Amino acid sequence: MTFSNTPFGLFIVLALVFLTLTVVLKKWHFGLREEEAFGDDAPERNRLLQQLQERYQELDKLYVTSSDEFISPHVSINDSIDYINGEIGADNTVTINETDIGxxxxxxxxxxxxxxxxxxxxxxxxxxxxxxxxxxxxxxxxxxxxxxxxxxxxxxxxxxxxxxxxxxxxxxxxxxxxxxxxxxxxxxxxxxxxxxxxxxxxxQGTPLQMIQLLQSPWEERFRVCLGLVRLLQYLSQSPLGSVALLDFQPRQFVMVSGELKLTDLDDASIKETACREDSDCGLQFPLRNFTLRCSPSRICKGLNEMRNLYNAYRYFFTYLLPHQAPSQLKPLIHHIMNSTRDLKQSINETLIAFEEVLHMYQSGLHLENLPPSITRDYTVLKGMRSVGNMEYRCWPSYKQQGCLLSVHSAKEAALICSSNPQCTSFSLSNDRTWTGRLLASFRSGFSHLVPDINSAVYMRKVKALGAVP
CATH class of the missing domain: 3.30.200.20 (Phosphorylase Kinase; domain 1)
Structure with a gap:
């Protein structure tokens, strides 16, 4: 008695025939769908399938296992949707973080x-x-x-x-x-x-409006540039390696509560350019060209970082950083502008320079030469707030219809008021900017005062009588 003549053997043979027919029918059905879509144009079909395969191979590299090692699930085009949903089998499991909103x-x-x-x-x-x-x-x-x-x-x-x-x-x-x-x-x-x-x-953020940003106080423009440098420093050594923003434009960013945030990453690249000689490591921009060294490992190491940094200079720093900067900080600002324009410093060195500017600005060290006696020309009324204010405009101001500026202390506010003939008084409250600096409101007069434990009014003595009718 042969194996096929036994009941169990007959069952095995029938099962194999069924499976074979199933595979053949599936392939036939899939072929019909492809013929409906492409007709006899097989090259076009193959080109689309090849492009899809290449894109999912690129996507594979972005997903990692719990051990933080890159995986290659070898996902076919037919399984690509299931792969993205994390539905591949146990041998090629993809771990995707659970998210709150689904x-x-x-x-x-x-x-x-x-x-x-x-x-x-x-x-x-x-x-x-x-x-x-x-x-x-x-x-x-x-x-x-x-x-x-x-x-x-x-x-x-x-x-x-x-x-x-x-x-x-x-x-x-x-x-x-x-x-x-x-x-x-x-x-x-x-x-x-x-x-x-x-x-x-x-x-949810708001699209970055460069024209509006250009009209904002220098402190807010500096905040945007500082946030950008911190971002680029992170991207230069991210968990995925060095990341280049190939489509580096202001439209790729949004503002969220005053902070600049990158919102479009689809054109980001995590590949460092391969090279054989230095000439392969070129960066070309409309007005400047740069060439980096080809490393012994045949990689243009730092090319992504420098591409991002120069784009930050030409799209952001040039317009936002130097204009209306405090005069005492201008030497530091000019150093940053020159070094990024010529790519003389790394992103780490650029961030250190930005942090130095921030420290000087927050601590008031750039104002250490102000005479202590500058506030003696003012009468201080603590616990009071002015009402019926006669305000004048100054630029750039935190308040469109008035003059609301950031100051480190009453001394800096007094310096600003004394340099403007329109200013007869200013007031300070507990309101502060993102750097911790005070907000000072400057005015040409007011009608009367009311109690306010969180406010103090400073009146210029030479114009005090004219300021308070």
Missing amino acids: CEELAGMKAVDFLGSGYTKTVLKVALPQGLFVALKSVNHQGTDMRMCMDDFKDSQRCLEFVSFKLRKEIALLQRLQHPNIVQLKGQCQDSALVGGITAVLE
């Missing part, structure tokens, strides 16, 4: 405002049922990238997968790169019925 929390969301859209993504401001406002970033189904893919390949499913890669990459980077100057990922959802595909839930 599809369930987004079910009751309400769109509040349209924040913008680009070639790939759309951003909405939404209100969640619990009252939290967040930014919702999703694939732009009507965007340029989607239209171009459909024109080339005419496959809506794979084009959506292809276009959504940038958003998937951004989510992966936000999970790995966490810094006070990077926008916070608050959650994610992948539900085509609810949000039309994969969606990132981000803390």
Whole structure:
């Protein structure tokens, strides 16, 4: 009696035949779908599949195991969606951090405002049922990238997968790169019925407006530049290695409670350029070119860092840092400008220079030459607040219709008031800026005073009678 003639053997043979037919039918069905999408244009089909494979191989490198080592799950195109959702089997398990806001929390969301859209993504401001406002970033189904893919390949499913890669990459980077100057990922959802595909839930900020920033006080402009330098220092030695922001533009940033935050990371690169000689390590900008050394390991080490730093100089420092800087700090500011313009210092050295400026500014060391007697020209009324103020405008001011400036002490405020013929008095309260400096309100007169334990009024003695009718 042969094996196949036994009941058990017959069962095994039938099972193998069934499995074989199942695989053949699946391949036949998959081939029909591809023929429907591409017809006889096999090269176009293969080109799209190849591009998808390359993108998911790039995405693989951003996900790590609990031991913090890079993994290579070898995910096929057909399994790519399951891979991103963390549904690959035990041998290739991908650990993705749990997030607070998911599809369930987004079910009751309400769109509040349209924040913008680009070639790939759309951003909405939404209100969640619990009252939290967040930014919702999703694939732009009507965007340029989607239209171009459909024109080339005419496959809506794979084009959506292809276009959504940038958003998937951004989510992966936000999970790995966490810094006070990077926008916070608050959650994610992948539900085509609810949000039309994969969606990132981000803390809500306001788009960076350079014109508005140019009109703000120097202290706020310095804060933006300092935050940017701290960010670039982190990116130069991040958990993923040195990160280059290939699309370095002000539009890639938002403001959150006065802090600059990077919000678009889809064009970030974690690769250091390979080289054979120094000429391979070139940086080309519209007005300047630089060449770095090719390291013994055949890597343009530091190229990402220097690219980021020079872009920070030409897009931010040039416009925000020198103008209206305190005169005593200008030598330090000029040193920063010159060193970044010529890339003479590393990002670590640049951050040290920024921190020195901050220390000088916060501590008031740049004002140590002020005469102690400067406040003697003022009558101090502590525990009082002026009412019926006659205010004048100064620039740049924290208050659009008045003159509200940051000062280290009453001495600095007295110096400012004494140098302006319009100023007859100023007041100090407990309000402080992000550096801990006081906010002083300057005015040309007032009608009367009222008690306020948190305020003090300083009146110039030479004009005291004219200031208080």
